[in-house]
Amino acid sequence: MRRPHHVSSREIERKFLIKRFPVEILQSRHFEIAQGYLVNETGGRHIRLGKRGIVASLTFNVGRGTAREEREVPLSPAQFAILWPATAGRRLRKTRYEVKWKRHIVEIDVYHGRNRGLIVAEVEFPTEASCRTFRPPAWFGREVTGEKRYSNIRLARER
Numbered sequence: 001m002r003r004p005h006h007v008s009s010r011e012i013e014r015k016f017l018i019k020r021f022p023v024e025i026l027q028s029r030h031f032e033i034a035q036g037y038l039v040n041e042t043g044g045r046h047i048r049l050g051k052r053g054i055v056a057s058l059t060f061n062v063g064r065g066t067a068r069e070e071r072e073v074p075l076s077p078a079q080f081a082i083l084w085p086a087t088a089g090r091r092l093r094k095t096r097y098e099v100k101w102k103r104h105i106v107e108i109d110v111y112h113g114r115n116r117g118l119i120v121a122e123v124e125f126p127t128e129a130s131c132r133t134f135r136p137p138a139w140f141g142r143e144v145t146g147e148k149r150y151s152n153i154r155l156a157r158e159r
Helices: 023-027 077-087 128-133 152-156
Strands: 007-018 029-041 045-052 055-062 067-075 091-101 104-111 119-124 140-143
Touching: 007 128, 023 091, 029 077, 029 152, 045 077, 045 152, 055 077, 067 077, 091 152
Parallel strands: none
Antiparallel strands: 007 067, 007 119, 007 140, 029 045, 029 091, 045 055, 055 067, 091 104, 104 119
16 A cells, blocks of 8 residues: 655745735636635644645644644545545635735635635745745735634634
């Protein structure tokens, strides 16, 4: 049996609400995302099941704010299908647009379902210094990095 490849990394990112959605973004690369949460513990530790297009994975996160640890393990479609029912009541759907802006890739998430109308941008950075010096474009709104209200785990919970 083949061993699954996993990815481990430390994410450094900032999150913003979108004030004005530039129409040209609709031309950008985009894909549908379904996320469901298997485990959510205090301190920002959680296990997420995700499907991006047809690619599925299991992701373990630790931490909140601008820097956190993330480990991702690829799943087969059959493995995803077996685990997905366990996420009932803790799911979300969104369309992610990837937009180049200056030297960054901005991931813009347009939420569906009960979160319809919410549009959030995330920008990842290679270093803490580049994160601190980032100046967002005019079409970004208020920064919500670290605000629990805008975390995907909160948005995934049924109200």
